[in-house]
Amino acid sequence: MLVVLAVFILPRLLPGDPLGIMLSSDYTQNLSESELAELGARMGIAGSGAEQFGAWLGDLLRGNLGYSATHARPVATLLAECLPWTLLLILGAMPVYLVLAALAGIGAGRAAGGRFDRGLTGFVTILASIPPFVTAVLLMLGLAILWPVFPASGALPMLPSDQLVIRTGQIALHAILPVTALALHEFARFYYLARGEAAVLTHRPFVLNAVARGLPPCRLLAEYYGRNILPTFVARLSDSVSGLVSAVVIIEIVFSYPGIGGLIYGAILDRDYTLLQGATIAVAAGLLALNWLIDAAGTALAGRG
Structure with a gap:
């Protein structure tokens, strides 16, 4: 209440x-x-x-x-139109930063204290200090304005194609920069988590024994590191959901992306109380639902473990 x-x-x-x-x-x-x-x-x-x-x-x-x-x-109609675009960014960025953070963190953790670990961790520390709107602006400036490889704004071109395959490609192309900005913002926290877990696992007897037996690197990565780090990642996801949603709102505003963030920003400028209230309630309900799903996944993983 x-x-x-x-x-x-x-x-x-x-x-x-x-x-x-x-x-x-x-x-x-x-x-x-x-x-x-x-x-x-x-x-x-x-x-x-x-x-x-x-x-x-x-x-x-x-x-x-x-x-x-x-x-x-x-308001419900407006939210129904904007929500899929926001979900596209979140669901597009999440596997990217989770997989990259796990791979980079495990690599650094296995060589903790080495040159690779120090260099990568230093870079990630700098990356973590950059606010999401600065990351978004830098990506737009570098890859959409100075070097126009990707679209600078929107989710579709002004004249979108009617063909499904081409239209899907247009949507994917417009989502690359927002997804990258969101993934870079979330990457650091999971990198630190994976690095810390990997540094401990590397000296565990069962990992040392697997290395001594000459277990293939891919299998070692998946079965010994990935399987042990996954529950920790899921637990941390629950804590990071609110920050993820805040970041996606900011990134949508920077890229003029037609998601919930742009809708909220427009409602603030227009003092549209009804729309602002409805959008905020929808975001709060979405956070609760997402946290519930993550907690359920964590419980399922704990039960299997």
């Missing part, structure tokens, strides 16, 4: 109000009093604060996230 109350109050602490912003446009200057009152009701700003909260909470309990007057569409 405290989360719901905070979601309602925080947008109203922003300077200005949605109706005042809309009245500054030519479209709304000629509206009558009754039309303005109806518009205010649609925006969820009619009546006192308690009345507004009661009306919004009642709609929320009925599964109605409200209506965005800025977009002239239901």
Whole structure:
């Protein structure tokens, strides 16, 4: 309940109000009093604060996230359109940074204290200190503007293809830079985790025995390192979900990507309380669901172990 109350109050602490912003446009200057009152009701700003909260909470309990007057569409429809794009970035980046962090961390951990370990860990430390929006801007500047290899913004070209294969390729091409920015942001925390685990595992008797028997490197990596590091990765995923979602919101804004982040940013600029409340509730629900899935996966892995 405290989360719901905070979601309602925080947008109203922003300077200005949605109706005042809309009245500054030519479209709304000629509206009558009754039309303005109806518009205010649609925006969820009619009546006192308690009345507004009661009306919004009642709609929320009925599964109605409200209506965005800025977009002239239901909030649920807008979220349904934007959510797949956000999931594409998250699900695209997650296997990339998990696999790369595991491989790099195991390599560094097996040679802990060596030149490779010191050099790679130093680089990762610098990488970890860079905020996600700086990483996104640098990628855009280097690979989309100075050296235009990838699109700088959006999820599709202005004239997307109607053919499924070509359209899929266009979507993948536009997602490369946002996915890379997100993967680089999350890479460091899992690298440190894999490195620490690998440094300990390397001196365990069962690993030393496997090395002495001449076990192939791929099998050693998968069965002795990967299998022991995986449960720790899953446990850490649960702790990193909120940071992952915060990063993807920022990265979507930088790349003008049509996900939840861009929707929230636009709602803040327009003071669209209903949309901002609905999007925040959706993000909070998504975090809870994702944490539940990760915890369930961790429990399943622990049971197998």
